[in-house]
Amino acid sequence: MALNDDYLLCKSYAGQEADPKNAGFTVFQDKKTEKYYFAFVDIDGNVLLRSEGYIDVKSRKNGIASVIKNKEIAGRLSVEKDKKKYFVVLKAGNNKEIARSCDFSSELEAKYAVEKIVNKESAVEATSISKTSNILNSLDGYLNVGDYLDKARIWDSYGITGFVKFQGEDNKYYFGVYNPDASLYLRSIGFETEDDRDNAFDLMESTILLEENYKIENLGGKYYAVLFEENEILAISPDFSSFIEAFVTTPGGRPKETIGTMY
Secondary structure, rough: OOOOOOOOOOOHOOOOOEEEOOOOOEEEEOOOOOOOOEEEEEOOOEEEEOOOEEOHHHHHHHHHHHHHHHOOOOOOOOEEEEOEEEEEEEEEOOOOOOOOOOEEOOOOHHHHHHHHHHOOOOOOOOOOOHHHHHHOOOOOOOOHHHHHHOEEOOOOOOOOOOEEEEEEEOOOOEEEOOOOOOOEEEEEEOOOOOOHHHHHHHHHHHHHOOOHHHEEEEOEEEEEEEEEOOOEEEEEEEEOOOOHHHHOOOOOOOOOOOOOOOO
């Protein structure tokens, strides 16, 4: 993949004006090159794909239309490596490159970006992916991460990972799930009775390995992996500073070579 094409630095595409005619795209003219550019962004404004420079607005419009068409076609998106960096590249049927992502430090991050693009987790679907689709609205009912740690583990079949059940200082009942390194993976809210906690625990245990039962939620600028069942939250992770950091903790993103654990 040639890296000397007509792309700007990634920071130039961030925070640009939304395209009023194409939801999910931002557009701008670069003052230095005097060319016209676009970016395809997610609902948080993060750049998923960026364009090369176009000589006029009409050409840029055609480029946007090409992205909309080709990103839905199997095989048109690919992950390519240059040195130690990975890129998502969108090509047309004639193999001409249409747009490219910013660089990623791992192939896993790049592959997840492909999923976001293909699954339309972007402003293109802003009308259907509204704020009300979030299932994590607050952290009310959850203890601080440290309050779930260093508890006696209950027996489980997952080797060096483990489950914990305990009663908090507020007299409510909680459970937690540990990572192999004894850090916290998931935490529950507080329940008024042990029976309520144990019922929620059983449901959590039956769904914890199902990729489709996880969402990554943004709350107050922090990202959380949320385990849910029919929009009922079963447990949430500690907070992360980025979407991908939260995602790679889940079954869908965690390296499968983790041996002797629930993964």
